[in-house]
Amino acid sequence: MKHLTRIVGLALLLSLLSGVFAQDIVLRAADNQPEDYPTTQGLFFMADYLNQRSGGRIQMEVFPGGQLGDERSVIEQVQLGVIDITRTSTSPVGEFYAPIGVFSLPYIFRNEAHFWKVLQGPIGRELLDGLADSDLVGLAYYDSGSRNFYTTEVPIRSVADLEGLRIRTQQSQIVLDMMEALGAEPVPMAFAEVYSSLQTGVIDGAENNFPSYGPSGVRHYEVAPFFTLDGHARVPEVVLISSIVWDGLSTEDQTLIREAAQASVAVQAALWDALSDASRTAVVEAGSEIIMVDTQEFQDAMGPLYEQYGAAYGDLLERILAVE
């Protein structure tokens, strides 16, 4: 931290000196995850890349840990041009640009390969471009892994096992409806209280990704040892820059920033995989059971939900499902 500040300080000094020759650009980037998290590290990589390739002319300051607000309000600030860049889940972006909300539909990605193929194909491109209508410019997608169920006593091996289980969920309409479509009873509650609620049996399970479930996260594996790999949600992360800022940049700088963002994707994905794998190994060692399921069966249960929500996204849902 101290070291980093010194580097930033030195870099600032250098940029002050070079400022005599060219107009300096300082970009503020926000992430709601802590400093060592893969997404934040992705932004730090972007910052280094930009610093080097521009010869110190383009600086990027990263504000980790949600210092500048939650994801939704940071997006608002990016629209206002108060914050320049942010990494956020596409889920809150859906409130500003509806079509990108399609990624929040449960079970739309069959697996990780399908996920990347959609994002890096024409559909992913199209949705990034569409953000321009909302004063945002989409630079790149990041990996967010998958969210899965975990339970205290009843292992979930098929949809039928979910019947009547009380599962903690986020306060989001679509997730609540998904739970009901699967026959479970969704219980929205504050994340900090989930551990004790699992322990006292107020809820039967919760859902999240490996890093959050494991020892690097909130350690729910200690009280809920059955982890079902159903992958109900793979909501991608996205790196955004403010249109107000973007339009004031030269074409060369725009290209450089896009390049930096694209280059950071692989770094973030590798860090994510490492974190996720480490967490998986640790919970298995601690005695958690990882349960594989037929995800097709879960997706089939989404029929009514896809009908209810899919229409709002035009043909996007069908096109995503159709990607081989």
Next chain:
Amino acid sequence: MQETSSETSGGQSAPLSLWVRLEHRFTQGVQAITALLLLGIVLVITYQVLARYLPGVRIPRWTEEISLIMMVWLSMLGSGLAVRKGEHLAMDVVVRLFPKPLQKVLATFVALLVVAFGVYLVWFGGELVSRTMGQTFSATKLPIGLMYLGLPLGGFLIALYSSINMMNIWRLKAPQSITDDADVSSTVAASRWTLRLSLLAIAVILIGGSVALFGIDTLSSPVGVLLGSFALLLVIGVPIAMALGLASLATVLSFPLFDARALPPLIVAQRMANGINSTPLLAIPFFILAGQIMAEGGIAQRFVDFARVLVGPLRGGLAMVNIVASMLFGGASGSSVADVSANGSILIPMMDRKGYDTDFSVGITVASSTQGLIIPPSHNAVIYSLAAGGVSIGALFLGGYIPGIMIGLALMVASYILATRRGYPSERRPPLGESTRIIIGAIPSLAVGFIIVGGIAFGFFTATEAAAIGAVTAFLVATLIYRELTLAKLWRATLQSVRTISIVILLIASASAFAWLMAYLRIPTALADGVLSVTSNPYVILLIINVLLLLLGAIMDMSPLILILTPVLLPIVSAPPVNMSPVHFGIVLLMNLGLGLTTPPVGTALFVGCAIGKIRIEDASKAMVFLWPVMVVVLLLVTYVPWFVTVLPNLLSRFQ
């Protein structure tokens, strides 16, 4: 209803003019609306809890969104009412040192600034509303703008009532705020020089400290504008909530002066709105309401009787009773000021009759009231949990038990020694039959606290739900079992709750804007680097932080300090080399700032205690001189031995 008497006195002897009557009717209307909103939130959240446990009823999805909308409206409208009564927390200790005519001019200027704050909320709150009318809540599909509409409406009331206050400053003989508590101002006048010197010392330490930590370069930037304008606004007596908002606005506008890209003024309103758009915040109104109902509904008397049975026969019995009653009452209400006024008005006269010196009876009431801040439930713990970004409220509550009881025990030892030296009497325990009746009578009161803490700690309901159940239980106990809560008392409790809630929520809103700017300007990082460059010894760092908190706690109130300091200090103590857990730091912060409530120049608990005991602050300080060191020792113990805080949460489960 309760307002009538103050209205007529405000209008002097002349017949009430049309305008005064109009203002009166209008205010009654606003009060009725806020009271209805509070009732609405209680009903909606109670229904949510019931639905969770009633078979066959789906857990409703709309309840929290509707409650949140009502809370924002309630607190913004209530902020206007609090301006009218001059109740927003302010630091008037410096202003009181000025000559009276200058005070009048300053009061006018402050009122103008408050009007400006209101106008800002009307203008940019309105812009925020129009920008968010298109966004909808996820369950109810109501526009988010509907919730934010509370901002311009509240801004209008704030500006309106502040303008009326401003006219009153010149119409009445003396400024309202000074005639209100003549006791305090005369006390201050007597010790002017001590006060001047101590304030000067605190100012020198704070200014010197910030220059040393940040460096002159950092301060001659928007950082300096933010900190400097905030300090200046506080010193001239602008209420803290308004000072936080206005300082943030001034800083945002100052950016172009420092060759930085201009920020839109809308950002302050956006951050304020965002700060209160948070469901965990819903717990706060209920905790405040529950405390008010308990204070009015005869619950305090039950605790005093219960404590008499327990510890009355000890030497200095009533002092012991005072401490134990605070432990119990604080455990139920979580407010030290409510504790001082409820317990103090019962016990201080009792102690006087038994021959206790008033300095001691006031001192022990005030000192023991700080337990209530730490022994759960405590709405300040909820505020800390929010400011710290979602620390488990259950863990904070459990972590507070042992430190709170430690303060109680330490004070009992100190009282015992003092009582022996001064020859205070002990109390005879009531006969067995009566003792049994007293104990049975106290059970419902004790249950209120246990329902709240147990419900949260064991995960049966959320903090919000537990607080709502606590308020409803307190109400039922006071009306059905004790039958002491009359309609008039309930109305008074409701109106007082509305204003207290509004004061706290408006503070949270403004502090969010201020904290956001601090982060944007990287103040926490700079401060952390500054502290670490001075020393990397964790014990010394914690000592520095404790001293800083004691100094700030002496001149400012508790909730604003929690909101302003948590985002700055938590990153320092939770990182190496200190590595403190957020729960541990929270308890240390609450204990330390609680101590500040008992010290002059600004100590709310001390002021209320002195008003009840009808003595001057210096007189009360004679006994406090024995009690402060005791509390500081406990504070240091808890700071350096995390076990006291962490053992209970760890025992129940492995909280974060």
